[in-house]
Amino acid sequence: MSEGTDMDIDRPEAMETRDSEGMKWISGIASIVGLWILVSPFVFESTEAVIWNNVIVGAAVFLFAGYNYYRLVSALPTSVGVMSLAALLGLWTAAAPFAFEIGSQTLLWSNVVAGVLALIFAGYLAYAGRSVRTGTPART
Numbered sequence: 001m002s003e004g005t006d007m008d009i010d011r012p013e014a015m016e017t018r019d020s021e022g023m024k025w026i027s028g029i030a031s032i033v034g035l036w037i038l039v040s041p042f043v044f045e046s047t048e049a050v051i052w053n054n055v056i057v058g059a060a061v062f063l064f065a066g067y068n069y070y071r072l073v074s075a076l077p078t079s080v081g082v083m084s085l086a087a088l089l090g091l092w093t094a095a096a097p098f099a100f101e102i103g104s105q106t107l108l109w110s111n112v113v114a115g116v117l118a119l120i121f122a123g124y125l126a127y128a129g130r131s132v133r134t135g136t137p138a139r140t
Helices: 010-044 048-073 081-098 105-129
Strands: none
Touching: 010 048, 010 081, 010 105, 048 081, 048 105, 081 105
């Protein structure tokens, strides 16, 4: 590939420009998944424990993914730590129905699917946002 083209994958800024639009979309979708986790216990029959769990976890995933979207729109890199935490919360959302009484089978599967989606989207954003340092090692 010739120098000066946007398709030059050896230049980090070219990859950053090409991938940031997709990462914005994924952050937005992850935020919507968090919002669904938040409202789902009010849509389906649920227990009080599930209501508290889904409201707290769903709000956190919604805010974390929204924060990541804001960072991407502001031309800042993805916050790997925040998105890693959102991925762990997605994993918890998928596992939580098996940890305590959920209320209905529909909510159980809603939580499993939404949790897996949050895990995949947030995990991808955390993975794609990591920076690989190259160069000389630090002096010891």
